[in-house]
Amino acid sequence: MINSRTIATPLVVLVTGASRGLGREAALQLAAKGCRLWLGVRDLAGSQPLVDEVRKRGGQAELLQLDITKPEDIRSAFEKIAALDGRLDVLVNNAGVMLDGGWLGNTSLTVSGATLQQTFDTNFFGTVALTQALWPLLERASSANVVNVSSRMGSNAIHADPDGPLKGAKPFAYDASKAALNAFTTHLAELGRDANIQVNSAYPGWVRTELGSDYADLSVEEGARTLVELALLPAGSRTGRFEFLGEDVPW
Known part of the structure; x- marks a missing residue:
């Protein structure tokens, strides 16, 4: 079990993609810890019930119109x-x-340039741009955590095993974007050390979401646990890691 920090005053937390799936569930679990949530969503009107649920769980909530591919939303x-x-x-x-x-x-031979670009716009370029923009606010905290939600589909080590669990499953745009996100984690973690900012990649597991399908092993509640645990790491714990429930995932 990973120890989380003791929350004396509400932690200020931004969750992107908070309207459904893992983002929604992570927000609700963080609300139960008493956090103050900024909920990054594309549909403000349709997300009001989420605000109500966060408050029922004991958290505070503000909605943010946030498409991370749009510089104006990031500003x-x-x-x-x-x-x-x-x-x-x-x-x-x-x-x-x-x-x-x-x-x-x-595959790496059939993927179109447009699919690659659109995937990287959100999964990598948008995430990098948002993190860069918010870094000064993270530096103002006494300590901070950045959690990049990745996937074992971004693990080059697992993909390189010819008889491994990802044999035959090589959706290149998604996989490459998550591998790039993992590189962002390791590079950003070095910069965060002097600022007391920990940066880690989270593998939620194979989760029953719209993306993971109904065949997945884990419920969305179980999948959100890694996100929440890394979000609440005490200062001086660890950084630059790729984890699933506290265990290392190969890069």
């Missing part, structure tokens, strides 16, 4: 969080897309 997110809270304790980079047409869809 607005910074301005609103800075104005109301002045800092950010936790950033959960959960927003992502899978456009390959399924786990047995595009």
Whole structure:
């Protein structure tokens, strides 16, 4: 069991892609820990029930219109969080897309440039841009955590095993974007050490979401646990890791 930090005052947390799936569940679990949530969503009107549920769980919530591929949304997110809270304790980079047409869809020979670009726009470029923009708010916290929601599909080590669990499953756009996200984790973790900011990649497991399908092993509640545990790591715990429930995942 991973020890989480004791929350004396509400931690200020931004979860991207918070309207459904893992993002929604992670927000609810963090709400139960008493966090103050900024919920990054594309549909403000349709997300009001999530705000109500966060409050029922014991958290505080603010909605953010946040498409991380839009610079204007990123600027607005910074301005609103800075104005109301002045800092950010936790950033959960959960927003992502899978456009390959399924786990047995595009390969490295069949994927189109457009699919690659659109996938990287959200899963990598948008995530990097948002994190860069919010870094000053993370630096203002006494300590902070960045959680990049990755996948074992981004593990080059697992893919390189010719008889491994991902044999035959090579949706290239999604896999490459998550591998790039993992590189962002390791590089950013080095920069975060002097600022007391821990940066880790989370593998939620194979989860029964729209992306994971009904055949997956884990419920969304179980899948969100790794995100929440890394979000609540005490200062000085560990950084630059790729984990599933506290266990290392091969890069």
